[in-house]
Amino acid sequence: MQGMEISSRNLEAMSEPLRPKQENPRDFLDTDGLLAEDEVMLRDTVRRYVGDKILPYVGEWFDSGEFPHKEVSKAVGDLGLLGMHLDGYGCAGSSAMMYGLACMELEAGDSGLRSFVSVQGSLAMFPIWAYGSEEHKQEWLPAMAAGDAIGCFGLTEPDSGSDPSSMRTNAKQDPGGDWVLNGAKMWITNGSIADVAVVWARTDDGIRGFVVPTDTPGFSAPKIERKVSLRASVTSELIMEDVRLPSEAVLPGVASMRGPLSCLNEARFGIAFGATGAARACYEAALDYANSREQFGGPISRFQLTQQRLVDMMIQVQRGTLVAYHLGRLKDAGTLGPAQVSFGKKDNVAMSLRVAREARGLLGANGITTEYPVIRHMNNLESVYTYEGTNEIHTLMMGQALTGHAAFS
Amino acid sequence: MKVVVCVKQIPDPADPGALDPETRTLKRDVKLILDESDSYGVEMALQLVDAAGEGEVILVSMAPNGERSGLATALAMGAASAILISDPELVGSDALTTAKLLATAVKDQGADLIIAGSESSDGYTGVVPEQIAGVLDLPSVTAAKSIEVDGSSIKVQRQTDGGYDDVTCPLPAVVSVTAGVVEPRYPSFKGIMAAKNKPVEEKSAADLGFDASQVGWAGAGQEIIEVTDAPKRQAGEVIEDDGEAFTKIVAYLENMKVI
Numbered sequence: 264m265q266g267m268e269i270s271s272r273n274l275e276a277m278s279e280p281l282r283p284k285q286e287n288p289r290d291f292l293d294t295d296g297l298l299a300e301d302e303v304m305l306r307d308t309v310r311r312y313v314g315d316k317i318l319p320y321v322g323e324w325f326d327s328g329e330f331p332h333k334e335v336s337k338a339v340g341d342l343g344l345l346g347m348h349l350d351g352y353g354c355a356g357s358s359a360m361m362y363g364l365a366c367m368e369l370e371a372g373d374s375g376l377r378s379f380v381s382v383q384g385s386l387a388m389f390p391i392w393a394y395g396s397e398e399h400k401q402e403w404l405p406a407m408a409a410g411d412a413i414g415c416f417g418l419t420e421p422d423s424g425s426d427p428s429s430m431r432t433n434a435k436q437d438p439g440g441d442w443v444l445n446g447a448k449m450w451i452t453n454g455s456i457a458d459v460a461v462v463w464a465r466t467d468d469g470i471r472g473f474v475v476p477t478d479t480p481g482f483s484a485p486k487i488e489r490k491v492s493l494r495a496s497v498t499s500e501l502i503m504e505d506v507r508l509p510s511e512a513v514l515p516g517v518a519s520m521r522g523p524l525s526c527l528n529e530a531r532f533g534i535a536f537g538a539t540g541a542a543r544a545c546y547e548a549a550l551d552y553a554n555s556r557e558q559f560g561g562p563i564s565r566f567q568l569t570q571q572r573l574v575d576m577m578i579q580v581q582r583g584t585l586v587a588y589h590l591g592r593l594k595d596a597g598t599l600g601p602a603q604v605s606f607g608k609k610d611n612v613a614m615s616l617r618v619a620r621e622a623r624g625l626l627g628a629n630g631i632t633t634e635y636p637v638i639r640h641m642n643n644l645e646s647v648y649t650y651e652g653t654n655e656i657h658t659l660m661m662g663q664a665l666t667g668h669a670a671f672s
Numbered sequence: 673m674k675v676v677v678c679v680k681q682i683p684d685p686a687d688p689g690a691l692d693p694e695t696r697t698l699k700r701d702v703k704l705i706l707d708e709s710d711s712y713g714v715e716m717a718l719q720l721v722d723a724a725g726e727g728e729v730i731l732v733s734m735a736p737n738g739e740r741s742g743l744a745t746a747l748a749m750g751a752a753s754a755i756l757i758s759d760p761e762l763v764g765s766d767a768l769t770t771a772k773l774l775a776t777a778v779k780d781q782g783a784d785l786i787i788a789g790s791e792s793s794d795g796y797t798g799v800v801p802e803q804i805a806g807v808l809d810l811p812s813v814t815a816a817k818s819i820e821v822d823g824s825s826i827k828v829q830r831q832t833d834g835g836y837d838d839v840t841c842p843l844p845a846v847v848s849v850t851a852g853v854v855e856p857r858y859p860s861f862k863g864i865m866a867a868k869n870k871p872v873e874e875k876s877a878a879d880l881g882f883d884a885s886q887v888g889w890a891g892a893g894q895e896i897i898e899v900t901d902a903p904k905r906q907a908g909e910v911i912e913d914d915g916e917a918f919t920k921i922v923a924y925l926e927n928m929k930v931i
Contacts, residue, residue: 343861
């Protein structure tokens with residue numbers, strides 16, 4: 264008894280200096296405290312850009328199925344976000360964590376915006392930077408970093424999605440040394456607006472990457488219409504009919520599936536952050552709505568069912584944020600494995616889709632219009648769930664890491 | 673072209689904190705950010721240096737608690753260096769003391785031009801730029817919406833109620849800049865990284881030749897004696913529409929001389 268009294272007195276004495284600050288509904292666990300000052304500054308800058316230049320307009324872009332790629336490309340180039348985690352050649356040389364934080368804020372705006380930046384930096388610039396010749400790097404990277412040139416990445420085909428090594432696109436070298444490229448790629452973000460495509464093709468020496476200027480004869484990139492997801496983003500087919508390229512168009516640094524898969528690994532890392540940004544935007548929209556929407560004589564946020572929904576959303580968003588930040592630190596330490604990236608991509612995207620749907624429900628009828636961001640995010644996230652490794656493929660990658668058995672080969 | 677920009681770091685207006693009931697001034701023990709109204713001056717200064725093709729932008733700021741995060745934002749935008757007047761003794765300084773301290777720090781810089789925001793977004797005294805000009809005995813141009821350098825003078829468009837005045841003024845001069853007249857650039861990633869290595873020179877009141885009796889509460893020539901809530905808006909006049917309400921509304925508007 265006596266001991267208990269002492270400890271409760273001690274607690275009382277300690278409670279004053281240790282009194283926690285009030286929880287912030289928008290960052291309940293104070294995850295900002297895990298970030299360095301310059302990381303917060305970059306994050307806040309991207310958040311401000313998205314708030315000023317994207318959020319007021321993106322609902323209309325989504326409605327009309329347009330994406331003002333020239334303006335956006337230049338603006339994010341000026342911010343230094345294109346290929347920001349790469350070094351040299353006009354790239355900013357940031358940490359992986361900062362790249363992730365930028366993705367989080369961009370996707371809190373729209374998954375299409377984050378896709379544009381992911382594809383440019385992680386899928387088009389990264390292979391040129393990692394596997395390209397000095398000439399490739401000099402020719403493309405500075406212009407792509409500045410947003411003056413746009414890139415795309417051709418791996419997926421109409422009949423070759425989760426199993427990319429079954430690709431049919433092929434490149435044959437003629438006796439003069441030129442490569443001749445034939446085939447079709449599908450679901451290519453930025454395809455119709457790209458100045459350069461990094462196209463992966465089957466050759467006699469294995470899977471090789473080719474740097475293809477999109478004005479090369481025989482290359483075309485028709486836009487895929489009738490999407491109900493990622494409408495503020497350009498998605499295309501790439502058609503290559505006897506596209507003749509000089510011998511130096513091939514990426515010299517890699518001749519296997521390791522090439523394209525390493526690019527995907529970069530992009531997936533950004534998605535673990537980005538999807539969490541979209542989830543946060545949905546949760547915050549739901550919170551604001553619940554506090555302002557009045558029914559039965561007061562805000563609906565006073566109802567138990569609404570509070571349960573808000574708390575569930577908040578917990579999921581905060582957990583996803585912690586996972587993303589942890590992956591960021593691992594990547595900067597150089598120890599992040601591909602199956603750990605799968606953890607972040609799979610779980611944070613699935614989480615964000617659940618949060619978006621919950622928020623959609625909470626907004627009632629208003630949740631179905633693009634006046635509010637929620638259904639736009641919800642529809643976008645259906646694409647994010649599928650691309651860059653489907654939810655199922657990431658499950659199997661982690662399954663393989665757990666058991667040693669590859670269930671998908 | 674050397675341009676000094678006076679900037680203030682203020683509590684985030686999105687999370688403004690509270691008034692100290694004792695001093696009736698804003699509590700400033702929270703994280704401070706760059707006053708948005710100063711970002712226009714920083715942008716204008718950066719554009720002038722860009723246009724001149726040479727020179728630099730130097731920031732001068734005063735913050736009793738040594739806060740630098742607002743300066744970091746302006747350095748990340750492109751300013752070259754900063755002088756931070758920081759000293760616990762400075763708490764309670766009034767506008768004139770602030771102007772004297774800023775002016776003293778500015779004086780040694782050999783600036784061609786000194787820019788400041790017209791008024792801060794927390795204190796709103798709106799007199800510091802003119803007081804700096806007074807202390808330094810320099811010409812003062814207020815409410816600039818654009819500045820153009822022409823040799824050893826500037827052409828300034830001064831915002832007025834009806835339009836703008838064209839003003840010419842010899843350099844060096846102090847110009848206050850109206851909020852919203854330019855679009856401040858976003859700090860780029862490279863700017864944010866570079867800002868970490870840009871020099872911020874801290875100076876105390878004593879470094880600037882002021883003793884404790886001249887600054888802070890002791891040196892303040894003004895005192896806030898009362899703070900009251902803004903009067904509640906009076907209930908408006910209600911006109912019941914009996915089918916003729918429009919005539920009453922028209923009569924009301926005619927009476928106001930708006931139609």
